[in-house]
Each structure stands twice: as C-alpha cells, then as structure tokens.
Amino acid sequence: MMRLSLLVFVAFTLLSSSHADAEFNPIRQLGRRSVGSDDYKVNCQSFRVGVEANNLRDWITIPTYCKSYIKTYLQKNQYSLDVEAIAVEAADYAESLQKDIFLKDIWVFDIEETLLSNLGYLASSSVDFGTQQVYATPYYEWLTSNATVVPAILELYNAVVENGFEIVLLSEAPESIGDALVQALQNAGFSGWTKLILKGDADNGKSPEEYKSAKRTELVNLRYRIAGNVGDQWSDLSGENVGIRTFKVPNPVYNRIWD
Numbered sequence: 536m537m538r539l540s541l542l543v544f545v546a547f548t549l550l551s552s553s554h555a556d557a558e559f560n561p562i563r564q565l566g567r568r569s570v571g572s573d574d575y576k577v578n579c580q581s582f583r584v585g586v587e588a589n590n591l592r593d594w595i596t597i598p599t600y601c602k603s604y605i606k607t608y609l610q611k612n613q614y615s616l617d618v619e620a621i622a623v624e625a626a627d628y629a630e631s632l633q634k635d636i637f638l639k640d641i642w643v644f645d646i647e648e649t650l651l652s653n654l655g656y657l658a659s660s661s662v663d664f665g666t667q668q669v670y671a672t673p674y675y676e677w678l679t680s681n682a683t684v685v686p687a688i689l690e691l692y693n694a695v696v697e698n699g700f701e702i703v704l705l706s707e708a709p710e711s712i713g714d715a716l717v718q719a720l721q722n723a724g725f726s727g728w729t730k731l732i733l734k735g736d737a738d739n740g741k742s743p744e745e746y747k748s749a750k751r752t753e754l755v756n757l758r759y760r761i762a763g764n765v766g767d768q769w770s771d772l773s774g775e776n777v778g779i780r781t782f783k784v785p786n787p788v789y790n791r792i793w794d
C-alpha cells in the first residue's frame with residue numbers, strides 16, 4: 536500500500552513539473568516551420584535581433600512584411616532607448632579606461648546613422664523603411680542637406696572628448712562631398728575631431744569592411760590606439776584593428792549603401 540502511494544506521488548510530481556515547464560519555460564520552441572518554403576516567415580523582432588547580433592548577413596532589403604514593425608521601432612521610443620543604452624555604456628567605458636602611456640588613444644566614429652541620422656530619407660518612398668535598397672548619391676544628397684543629430688551619440692561624443700580622447704571620423708562618404716559633410720556635422724553640433732577620413736579614388740572597389748580595416752590599420756601604424764569604435768554597420772566593427780571595444784548602434788533598415 537505504501538509502495539503504491541509512493542508511486543502515485545512520484546507520477547503526480549512528474550506530471551506537475553512537466554506541465555509547469557511547458558507553461559513557464561520562456562525559451563520553449565515555437566512550432567517548427569520549414570525554412571525555405573514559401574510560407575516561411577521570420578518573426579520581425581527576430582529579424583531585427585538577428586541583424587544587430589550579426590547573425591543575419593548579406594541581406595539586401597528587409598522582409599516587406601516587417602515594414603510596419605521597423606517603422607514603429609524607429610519612430611516610437613525603442614530605437615532611441617536602444618541608442619541611449621549603448622551611449623551610456625560607451626561613455627562609462629571611456630571614463631574608466633586607463634590611458635596608454637606610449638600610444639595616442641583615439642575613438643573612431645562612423646558618421647552615417649551613427650553621428651548623423653538620415654531617418655527622413657529612410658522613411659521616404661525611396662527607401663521605404665528598408666524595403667528598397669539605399670543608393671549612395673541620393674542618400675548623401677539628403678544627408679548633407681537634411682540630416683539630424685543622433686542626440687545620445689552627440690552626448691557620447693562630447694563625453695569621449697572630455698575624457699581626453701582624440702576623435703577620428705571614418706566614413707564611406709566620398710571625398711567630393713567633404714565640405715558639405717563637415718558643414719552638416721557642425722550644424723548637428725559636432726566639432727573638434729582630429730581626422731576626417733573619407734573614401735578616395737584609391738579606395739574604389741574595396742568592400743566596406745576592407746576599406747575601413749585598411750584605414751584603421753593606417754591609424755594603428757601611426758601609433759594610435761583605438762580605444763573605442765562606434766558604428767551602425769558590422770562592416771564598421773569587423774575586420775582588422777577594430778579597437779579595444781566596439782559599440783553597435785542599431786540599424787535595421789539597411790545593410791549597405793550601394794554605389
């Protein structure tokens with residue numbers, strides 16, 4: 536009798552715990568979908584996280600069914616909150632880092648969608664929140680005349696300067712728009728950078744990662760130490776000499792600015 540009671544108790548406990556696991560396990564898998572079939576849809580939040588984590592690569596446009604999700608992400612609070620969280624973390628790191636006594640400590644900032652926001656253009660019918668490809672000529676025309684500041688990154692920029700770092704701006708923008716870009720940066724409140732590196736004729740044909748890696752390597756060869764590196768594309772933060780720490784600004788709209 537006692538053995539029977541024990542068996543009933545154990546069976547009841549196992550059933551209860553498996554029910555609890557099914558109900559409360561936050562990572563239990565959703566119903567499996569067949570990758571590659573026509574009805575396969577990536578959840579839009581999973582798409583965005585995949586982009587930010589560099590799990591999704593070489594994508595060209597966002598899934599069309601994610602347009603309203605991306606629009607809401609950018610235009611409501613979450614994008615601003617995500618940028619602010621990154622800027623605060625980076626500023627804390629800038630404040631705490633021990634300076635190198637032999638090398639010049641610098642921070643590298645990307646410009647497009649890092650210091651300057653082109654959200655007005657990304658929201659226009661030309662890009663339509665990423666359902667269309669981003670092309671360089673209209674993108675930079677808009678950037679040099681209508682760009683707005685990314686406020687949290689301006690605060691980070693100023694904090695980095697106050698902590699004694701030199702600033703290098705490393706952009707894929709062509710040298711031909713240098714003056715207009717400087718004006719746009721100044722209009723947005725940025726000043727005091729040590730170097731502004733733009734893409735010259737000799738850089739044509741290089742991938743974004745190859746171009747930025749080569750420029751960072753030149754800096755390291757000049758005895759700079761890249762303490763921090765901030766950009767919205769993984770091509771800003773991967774390759775050679777990425778820096779001691781990298782900070783990824785969100786950008787779920789485009790993966791590349793096309794020539």
Ligand SMILES: [Mg+2]
Pocket residue numbers: 645646647648649766767768
């Ligand atoms: Mg950028």
